[in-house]
Amino acid sequence: MxxxxxxxxxxxxxxxxxxxxxxxxxxxxxxxxxxxxxxxxxxxxxxxxxxxxxxxxxxxxxxxxxxxxxxxxxxxxxxxxxxxxxxxxxxxxxxxxxxxxxxxxxxxxxxxxxxxxxxxxxxxxxxxxxxRLYRLGTLTVPRPAPEGRARIAQEGDRELLARWYGEFSRDVGESESMRAESWADARLAHGGVTLWQAPDGTPLAMAGLTPLVAGQIRVAPVYTPAPLRGRGYAGAATAEVSRLARDRGADEVLLFTDLANPTSNGLYQRIGYRPVADFxxxxxxxxxxxxxxxxxxxx
Incomplete structure (x- = not known):
C-alpha cells in the first residue's frame, strides 16, 4: 500500500x-x-x-x-x-x-x-x-445586442457594486463570502467588474472576473437586478468579460452555473461555454x- x-x-x-x-x-x-x-x-x-x-x-x-x-x-x-x-x-x-x-x-x-x-x-x-463548471471555447457575442455598452467599473461605482453583490448573494441563497465593501474593493483593485450600462449611463447588469492565476480566470458573479432581467444585459456583460479575460492572458476562461437555472445554462452555452464537470x-x-x-x- x-x-x-x-x-x-x-x-x-x-x-x-x-x-x-x-x-x-x-x-x-x-x-x-x-x-x-x-x-x-x-x-x-x-x-x-x-x-x-x-x-x-x-x-x-x-x-x-x-x-x-x-x-x-x-x-x-x-x-x-x-x-x-x-x-x-x-x-x-x-x-x-x-x-x-x-x-x-x-x-x-x-x-x-x-x-x-x-x-x-x-x-x-x-x-x-x-x-456545472464550464470552459470557454469559441466566443460568440449574443445578437442582437441590447442597447447600451460595456465599461469597467470604477471607484465611483463602489457603493453600487457592494449593493449588487449583497443582492446576488441573497438571490443564490448564500451568505456573502466576504463583506460586500471588501469584495467591491478587491474587484476594483484589478478591474474585476464590467458593467453593462444604458445609453444614458445607468448601470443595468454586472459581470465579474477573478484575477489571473495559473493561466485561468473565472467569470463570477453575473448579476442583473430582478426588474431588468430577460433583456439580454447579463449575456452582453458576460460576453464582454469573457473577451476581456482572454485579452488579459487567460488560457482558460471558466464559470460555474446553477444547474437548477436552465436559462443561464443555455445562455452561457450560446456564448461559447462548454461543460467541464459537475459540482x-x-x-x-x-x-x-x-x-x-x-x-x-x-x-
Missing part, C-alpha cells in the same frame, strides 16, 4: 509551496482553490472571515494528490478525490476536531465526503446546490459536536 497522509496547516505560504504544482496541473478543476488562495495572499488571511483559514494536502509517495481548504465560517472545499481519499480526509478532520458545516467539490467527491462525514459524525448531508454543495445538519472533537477538547 502506498504511504498516504493528510497534512493540515494554517500557513498559506507552506500550503502553496507544497501544493502549487498539483494545483497548477488542472487549473480548471482547481479554480476555486487557486482563486481563493490568491485572494488570501493579496487581501490577507481574514479576507473571508474572522477566523484563520485551514489548508490541507494529501501526499502519496512524496507527491501531492489532493488538497482542501476552509475559510470559517464557510464550507470546506475539496479538489477531486477518490472515494478512499475522501474517507481519509473525513477521518483526518474528525481527528483534528474540525467543525465542517458543509462541503463543496466535484459532484462524486462531494457525495463521497458527505457520506464519510455522516458515518463519522452523525451529520445529515443536505444537498444545497448542483453546479455539488452539501450542508451538514445535526452532527454531534462531541464526535467531531478530539478527546482533549471534550474534557
Amino acid at each position: 502506498r504511504p498516504t497522509a493528510w497534512h493540515s496547516t494554517d500557513d498559506l505560504d507552506e500550503f502553496l509551496t507544497r501544493a502549487g504544482d498539483f494545483l497548477h496541473s488542472r487549473p480548471d478543476l482547481h479554480t476555486v482553490v487557486l482563486t481563493v488562495t490568491e485572494s488570501l495572499r493579496t487581501r490577507g488571511l481574514r479576507a473571508y472571515g474572522d477566523e484563520a483559514p485551514l489548508f490541507g494536502l494529501l501526499e502519496e509517495d512524496g507527491s501531492v494528490r489532493g488538497a482542501c481548504f476552509r475559510t470559517p465560517p464557510h464550507r470546506l472545499h475539496v479538489t477531486p478525490l477518490t472515494t478512499a481519499r475522501a474517507d481519509s480526509l473525513a477521518a483526518h478532520l474528525t481527528a483534528l476536531g474540525q467543525a465542517v458545516p458543509g462541503v463543496g467539490a466535484e459532484a462524486a467527491t462531494a457525495a463521497d465526503f458527505a457520506e464519510a462525514w455522516r458515518r463519522r459524525t452523525g451529520a445529515t448531508p443536505v444537498p444545497h446546490r448542483r453546479q 455539488a454543495v452539501y450542508d451538514f445538519q445535526g452532527q454531534s459536536s462531541s464526535r467531531a472533537q478530539p478527546p482533549s477538547a471534550r474534557r
Whole structure:
C-alpha cells in the first residue's frame, strides 16, 4: 500500500509551496482553490472571515494528490478525490476536531465526503446546490445586442457594486463570502467588474472576473437586478468579460452555473461555454459536536 497522509496547516505560504504544482496541473478543476488562495495572499488571511483559514494536502509517495481548504465560517472545499481519499480526509478532520458545516467539490467527491462525514459524525448531508463548471471555447457575442455598452467599473461605482453583490448573494441563497465593501474593493483593485450600462449611463447588469492565476480566470458573479432581467444585459456583460479575460492572458476562461437555472445554462452555452464537470454543495445538519472533537477538547 502506498504511504498516504493528510497534512493540515494554517500557513498559506507552506500550503502553496507544497501544493502549487498539483494545483497548477488542472487549473480548471482547481479554480476555486487557486482563486481563493490568491485572494488570501493579496487581501490577507481574514479576507473571508474572522477566523484563520485551514489548508490541507494529501501526499502519496512524496507527491501531492489532493488538497482542501476552509475559510470559517464557510464550507470546506475539496479538489477531486477518490472515494478512499475522501474517507481519509473525513477521518483526518474528525481527528483534528474540525467543525465542517458543509462541503463543496466535484459532484462524486462531494457525495463521497458527505457520506464519510455522516458515518463519522452523525451529520445529515443536505444537498444545497448542483453546479456545472464550464470552459470557454469559441466566443460568440449574443445578437442582437441590447442597447447600451460595456465599461469597467470604477471607484465611483463602489457603493453600487457592494449593493449588487449583497443582492446576488441573497438571490443564490448564500451568505456573502466576504463583506460586500471588501469584495467591491478587491474587484476594483484589478478591474474585476464590467458593467453593462444604458445609453444614458445607468448601470443595468454586472459581470465579474477573478484575477489571473495559473493561466485561468473565472467569470463570477453575473448579476442583473430582478426588474431588468430577460433583456439580454447579463449575456452582453458576460460576453464582454469573457473577451476581456482572454485579452488579459487567460488560457482558460471558466464559470460555474446553477444547474437548477436552465436559462443561464443555455445562455452561457450560446456564448461559447462548454461543460467541464459537475459540482455539488452539501450542508451538514445535526452532527454531534462531541464526535467531531478530539478527546482533549471534550474534557
